[in-house]
Amino acid sequence: MALSENSGQLVIIGGAEQKEGESKVLREFVRRAGGTKARIVVMTAATELPREVGEDYIKVFERLGAEQVRILDTVTREDASSSTALEAINNATGVFFTGGNQARITSIIKDTELDTAIHKRFSEGIVVGGTSAGAAVMPDVMIVEGDSETHPRVDAVEMGPGMGYLPGIVIDQHFSQRGRLGRLLSALAQQPAVLGFGIDEDTAVVVQGNEFQVVGSGAVTVVDVAEIIHINVDELLKDEALAICGAKLHILPDGYRFNLKTRKPVLAKTAQKAA
Amino acid sequence: MALSENSGQLVIIGGAEQKEGESKVLREFVRRAGGTKARIVVMTAATELPREVGEDYIKVFERLGAEQVRILDTVTREDASSSTALEAINNATGVFFTGGNQARITSIIKDTELDTAIHKRFSEGIVVGGTSAGAAVMPDVMIVEGDSETHPRVDAVEMGPGMGYLPGIVIDQHFSQRGRLGRLLSALAQQPAVLGFGIDEDTAVVVQGNEFQVVGSGAVTVVDVAEIIHINVDELLKDEALAICGAKLHILPDGYRFNLKTRKPVLAKTAQKAA
8 A cells, every 4th residue: 555665755635725825835845855955846637727726736836936837738648658748757856737627637648658757757856746636536446436525435426546655545635525425435445555544625645755744834644444343235226325434534733744554643652642 | 330230220421312213223222212101201401492402303213103192391400300300310211411502401400300310210221322412422521512523632621520330431422424433532541431422324333231332324333441551631732633642443334343441342252353
């Protein structure tokens, strides 16, 4: 499940991150992408408004001091094999996927030369980030679409392949703001993945090696179903209510760390609750 | 935490229960209150529309075959000591608190003669039920009001005393429908209670002795913070994000049972997941 030690870093944002003022989450992305030496490519494949969305990110990334910010708008799979696109990626220190519709990212980019190039650069150590739809695509499976504010049901979510940067995890975004516990559990119930990350708005999971750290104003809700004592998914018709017993739940705000291998929060000794 | 074996039963509904057709949840209330021999008192203290709300319940309880249904509308604490009110309770086999504003129930009824009378009848074995606001008041502490769709924060909820039928528990209603995981955790973080019940709409927790059973179309989300390994509530200012590590989570749909003493779901042997 964990990334190889040699991979780059992931900055996975739950959507609606602050773009004026402190901009803590995007600041973290720029810092990790090289700070004043950062060369960032903004991937707008997810959105139908690539110009507007792209320009917002140019503005904030330039304000935060990145050396270079380029928009890469791919509308077709041909676009995703163009030499301009590949050259942009090969020169980048950070690649950022915007919000929009996550199925557009996978249908346009997955398994193209561009996809291969980003993965290669990632394995060489660059930072890959994404927000909202751009966060959903990070694992090897993703929630394509689904219902918010529901109890867990098999038919609450439609799953599909993701971009494969964070295997063994399911991610949901806008988590607290849209009431998505049921949706995340519905996804986990149908996947071999045992960890679900519910990422709040203006909040990021920053993954490096076997650990992630939380950055931002909300929290990350980690649901761990590795040791559940009961699940009824095999007995159900698709609109029936799921039962899941014995899941583990961690609420992790800014600064908290989590080990993906041990599936445990990394707590300073003083932070551990006396028995 | 658990009720004495000699107490009556509680039917605690997450709001918006079906009132036409099958009406599974209210049917369960009437059945447990004595079926065709049920004498039900509908307490409308929570609502500012006692006539409309009361008449809806008369209609459905009569349709489901209750022998007698009476409305008891208390607007002042004097109303809650009237001989008519006390006589109605002393004759009832089931008392049902409607939705509305939970603070109205406690401010009008708590510690009145009426309150004492209902508790006495409950200890003699009658059924006490409530929906929405009428569910929130059941424990000894309740969420008076709070924010939905937020990550856990100390100031996300205002707590107050409840009616004391289910000690050691915090209840939240409209749970999945209003995205209230953060709200329930915010409440649990500030209370000695270690179990939180997030009850969905059209869904009930039916408590008898040390167990409850789930009835209805949604699910009950049980959050158990008895064995958490870390919480940061003592270090925070009130608008800062809570950290809670190692909580346990059970999603229990219709028919599932839970033991309040062991804090574990009661699973049939065949339902337990092979290791």
